[in-house]
Amino acid sequence: xxxxxxxxxxxxxxxxxxxxxxxxxxxxxxxxxxxxxxxxxxxxxxxxxxxxxxxxxxxxxxxxxxxxxxxxxxxxxxxxxxxxxxxxxxxxxxxxxxxxxxxxxxxxxxxxxxxxxxxxxxxxxxxxxxxxxxxxxxxxxxxxxxxxxxxxxxxxxxxxxxxxxxxxxxxxxxxxxxxxxxxxxxxxxxxxxxxxxxxxxxxxxxxxxxxxxxxxxxxxxxxxxxxxxxxxxxxxxxxxxxxxxxxxxxxxxxxxxxxxxxx
Amino acid sequence: xxxxxxxxxxxxxxxxxxxxxxxxxxxxxxxxxxxxxxxxxxxxxxxxxxxxxxxxxxxxxxxxxxxxxxxxxxxxxxxxxxxxxxxxxxxxxxxxxxxxxxxxxxxxxxxxxxxxxxxxxxxxxxxxxxxxxxxxxxxxxxxxxxxxxxxxxxxxxxxxxxxxxxxxxxxxxxxxxxxxxxxxxxxxxxxxxxxxxxxxxxxxxxxxxxxxxxxxxxxxxxxxxxxxxxxxxxxxxxxxxxxxxxxxxx
Numbered sequence: 001x002x003x004x005x006x007x008x009x010x011x012x013x014x015x016x017x018x019x020x021x022x023x024x025x026x027x028x029x030x031x032x033x034x035x036x037x038x039x040x041x042x043x044x045x046x047x048x049x050x051x052x053x054x055x056x057x058x059x060x061x062x063x064x065x066x067x068x069x070x071x072x073x074x075x076x077x078x079x080x081x082x083x084x085x086x087x088x089x090x091x092x093x094x095x096x097x098x099x100x101x102x103x104x105x106x107x108x109x110x111x112x113x114x115x116x117x118x119x120x121x122x123x124x125x126x127x128x129x130x131x132x133x134x135x136x137x138x139x140x141x142x143x144x145x146x147x148x149x150x151x152x153x154x155x156x157x158x159x160x161x162x163x164x165x166x167x168x169x170x171x172x173x174x175x176x177x178x179x180x181x182x183x184x185x186x187x188x189x190x191x192x193x194x195x196x197x198x199x200x201x202x203x204x205x206x207x208x209x210x211x212x213x214x215x216x217x218x219x220x221x222x223x224x225x226x227x228x229x230x231x232x233x234x235x236x237x238x239x240x241x242x243x244x245x246x247x248x249x250x251x252x253x254x255x256x257x258x259x260x261x262x263x
Numbered sequence: 264x265x266x267x268x269x270x271x272x273x274x275x276x277x278x279x280x281x282x283x284x285x286x287x288x289x290x291x292x293x294x295x296x297x298x299x300x301x302x303x304x305x306x307x308x309x310x311x312x313x314x315x316x317x318x319x320x321x322x323x324x325x326x327x328x329x330x331x332x333x334x335x336x337x338x339x340x341x342x343x344x345x346x347x348x349x350x351x352x353x354x355x356x357x358x359x360x361x362x363x364x365x366x367x368x369x370x371x372x373x374x375x376x377x378x379x380x381x382x383x384x385x386x387x388x389x390x391x392x393x394x395x396x397x398x399x400x401x402x403x404x405x406x407x408x409x410x411x412x413x414x415x416x417x418x419x420x421x422x423x424x425x426x427x428x429x430x431x432x433x434x435x436x437x438x439x440x441x442x443x444x445x446x447x448x449x450x451x452x453x454x455x456x457x458x459x460x461x462x463x464x465x466x467x468x469x470x471x472x473x474x475x476x477x478x479x480x481x482x483x484x485x486x487x488x489x490x491x492x493x494x495x496x497x498x499x500x501x502x503x504x505x506x507x508x509x510x511x512x513x
Binding site: 120 | 312315316317337338340341342344345347348349351352353355356357358359368369372417
């Protein structure tokens with residue numbers, strides 16, 4: 001009986017969270033549609049999210065591409081399929097690793113910071129002050145962050161994938177002595193525009209998940225510094241899980257639109 | 264007396280299992296300064312938050328300028344909030360902005376884009392609260408009294424019809440408290456603002472009040488002038504005014 005009520009509670013809190021996320025997303029989209037956009041704040045958030053995340057995304061993409069190339073080479077070399085390493089790494093980076101890793105990195109770096117900032121404002125009554133001054137917190141805090149995230153995430157994904165493929169080329173050709181011409185030709189042959197589209201769509205969706213989860217956790221923060229810490233942890237955990245789960249369903253759905261292996 | 268600017272009727276608020284407000288009824292008239300006294304944790308600040316729509320009541324009504332505000336949504340409340348300023352207990356300044364940007368915030372949000380006009384109005388507001396020359400400081404570098412004065416400058420830069428003060432002198436030394444009291448009086452004189460001041464500071468009450476209300480048990484227990492407060496023999500009011508807890512010391 002206790003187990004049943006535990007799962008009932010869990011389901012109820014999950015549905016409540018999803019409902020609140022949907023409401024926040026809807027309010028944000030309505031605000032954007034009605035032109036309640038603060039351009040200067042949005043530009044500042046683009047600098048914070050997009051420009052500020054460059055290093056972590058570049059390093060993640062480059063080293064993932066490099067290590068994936070090495071592992072693929074060690075397996076493929078025994079089958080004399082070294083030149084297949086390039087397309088395998090490129091497709092994996094475009095379709096899965098690039099968006100997922102960028103999402104996880106941005107959730108850890110930007111999502112946590114967003115929740116901490118908004119949560120601190122909440123527990124120190126700054127959000128009440130905003131409301132008292134007739135400024136809607138969604139318009140002022142969520143809309144600029146959401147717009148900045150929707151613009152920045154696809155670009156960060158492109159950067160992560162690009163650096164991953166470049167690192168793969170460097171390690172494959174210059175370290176593992178794969179023939180550069182075949183490597184490049186195979187990457188070109190097996191990588192299509194649809195792979196890039198899939199990458200961008202995933203980046204966009206993951207950006208949305210991160211920004212709405214982070215802002216919601218921040219806006220719900222309570223109980224002072226401890227509560228802000230709790231909200232920040234919840235953001236990183238929830239965003240990361242949401243990205244990994246959404247990635248599976250997106251892969252299945254997008255594979256209908258952009259089927260793999262049809263060349 | 265003329266029509267009340269704010270009419271509160273049978274306001275009820277419950278947080279968890281605790282009844283905070285149990286049918287509070289109160290009128291606030293144009294131009295007056297009403298001081299709301301009451302014990303700490305008695306629901307004074309909670310009541311104040313209802314007047315600006317920061318908290319919806321369980322039941323009851325609040326009418327501001329003839330409009331029932333308890334049923335309004337967040338967006339509809341914005342027009343009401345432009346007419347009611349609020350001074351939060353610790354100022355609630357935006358800690359990512361300096362004093363100038365904090366004070367300029369309401370102006371810019373209401374569409375004022377001319378930097379010269381913003382500068383002039385911020386300077387006027389800061390001068391009014393005796394904070395001229397501190398405009399580049401960050402809130403973290405201000406004392407409690409300075410934070411409250413900056414918050415007050417922010418509240419009055421687009422002159423509201425009503426200002427709600429939440430414990431304006433709490434935690435301040437007597438001299439700074441006196442300067443805040445004088446400021447409240449000055450605002451009433453100079454911009455004819457209606458004020459509702461929540462406090463348990465009787466010295467402050469003596470300086471600024473036109474009328475005094477005492478909140479006890481979630482209801483208005485006493486409402487009258489300062490002289491009526493001094494003369495009443497009501498035991499609850501007397502205990503509060505004379506500072507008697509009623510506890511026995513063994």
